[in-house]
Amino acid sequence: MTKKCICSLLQVFILSLLFSCNDTHKQNGTKPTQQKIPQEIVEWFEAWQLVSAELDLQDSINPVDFIFFDDSLVYTTSTTSTSKSKAIDGPSLAGRKTKWLVQPHFNQIFLPDGQILQPGIYSFAAPGKNGKPFFVMPLLSYWKQKGVESNELGLNKLVTGIFLHEFSHSQQMKGLGKLANELEAQHSYDVEFTDNIIQDYFVDDSAYKKLFSEEITLFYKAFEEGTAQQFLQQKDSALRILQKRHDRYLKEKGAHFIQLDNLFLTMEGLGQYLMYKWLVHPEGGGIDNRTALAGVRRGGKNWSQEEGLALFLCMERMKQSNDWIKHFFDRSNQYITSLFATQNK
Numbered sequence: 001m002t003k004k005c006i007c008s009l010l011q012v013f014i015l016s017l018l019f020s021c022n023d024t025h026k027q028n029g030t031k032p033t034q035q036k037i038p039q040e041i042v043e044w045f046e047a048w049q050l051v052s053a054e055l056d057l058q059d060s061i062n063p064v065d066f067i068f069f070d071d072s073l074v075y076t077t078s079t080t081s082t083s084k085s086k087a088i089d090g091p092s093l094a095g096r097k098t099k100w101l102v103q104p105h106f107n108q109i110f111l112p113d114g115q116i117l118q119p120g121i122y123s124f125a126a127p128g129k130n131g132k133p134f135f136v137m138p139l140l141s142y143w144k145q146k147g148v149e150s151n152e153l154g155l156n157k158l159v160t161g162i163f164l165h166e167f168s169h170s171q172q173m174k175g176l177g178k179l180a181n182e183l184e185a186q187h188s189y190d191v192e193f194t195d196n197i198i199q200d201y202f203v204d205d206s207a208y209k210k211l212f213s214e215e216i217t218l219f220y221k222a223f224e225e226g227t228a229q230q231f232l233q234q235k236d237s238a239l240r241i242l243q244k245r246h247d248r249y250l251k252e253k254g255a256h257f258i259q260l261d262n263l264f265l266t267m268e269g270l271g272q273y274l275m276y277k278w279l280v281h282p283e284g285g286g287i288d289n290r291t292a293l294a295g296v297r298r299g300g301k302n303w304s305q306e307e308g309l310a311l312f313l314c315m316e317r318m319k320q321s322n323d324w325i326k327h328f329f330d331r332s333n334q335y336i337t338s339l340f341a342t343q344n345k
């Protein structure tokens with residue numbers, strides 16, 4: 001993948017704040033246009049249905065508005081739109097009735113939080129002005145036009161995975177997403193507040209990187225190799241290093257740094273885990289575990305995604321049922337790291 005997935009409830013993408021976006025839509029007539037909704041939107045929703053059925057999450061989703069765009073049109077379920085919008089038939093998610101609109105965007109993507117963005121390669125979830133989460137993402141043709149590729153997965157599968165990842169963030173907006181916003185507001189930071197914040201603090205610290213690398217290697221080794229006994233040993237060793245890393249490096253910066261690490265490991269880990277689950281599902285991506293893992297990890301460039309995925313995969317290996325995963329979609333603000341701690345007692 002040449003562009004990284006931007007997980008940015010927290011990153012600000014104000015490219016052009018030209019005027020305030022409070023225009024509620026006025027549909028031109030009530031008849032749906034003859035135009036067809038792009039097929040990938042249908043397929044992305046199907047991907048979510050597949051993963052949510054596999055993980056018993058069907059009853060766990062919160063309402064969210066979608067904003068998808070190509071180089072000329074926006075397809076949206078949001079009522080924040082322009083007078084040029086027309087109704088169009090489109091898919092529903094988890095049986096919820098969904099009204100779709102299509103409209104030309106003239107290089108301005110109106111978002112429910114008041115931002116107006118130029119189209120670009122970005123994909124993120126954020127709360128709208130009314131508190132309802134929304135989620136914005138380019139359509140497949142737009143990714144293609146911009147030359148985005150994935151050697152391991154192919155573009156279609158990569159982008160479906162990105163949809164699932166970002167959709168998971170839209171579901172966490174009122175829980176961990178809210179907590180992230182609070183931690184951002186309550187403290188000042190030397191680097192930009194993103195899901196990579198811990199990485200950005202320690203990227204030039206070779207001793208930290210060495211410890212973190214040992215931790216990651218052990219978590220993946222635990223997941224990928226060995227007997228049940230070896231799994232437990234490796235997973236426990238990795239957790240001890242994680243604890244050491246928190247004590248040695250994060251504690252001195254303040255307790256909120258430990259919270260930030262736990263929070264982004266959880267949010268990013270969940271997003272990556274859903275992507276992985278779809279990729280290896282025979283009716284989804286249909287690819288082998290090793291290729292899927294390489295495609296999701298993308299060389300481990302983003303540390304919170306890299307370790308977060310390993311934590312979710314190890315937790316899956318420890319569990320007999322899917323009950324544990326639901327709590328990452330509610331407002332209990334559970335950290336994946338804390339779940340390990342309770343399992344060990």
Ligand SMILES: [Zn+2]
Nearest residue numbers: 007165268271
């Ligand atoms: Zn993310």
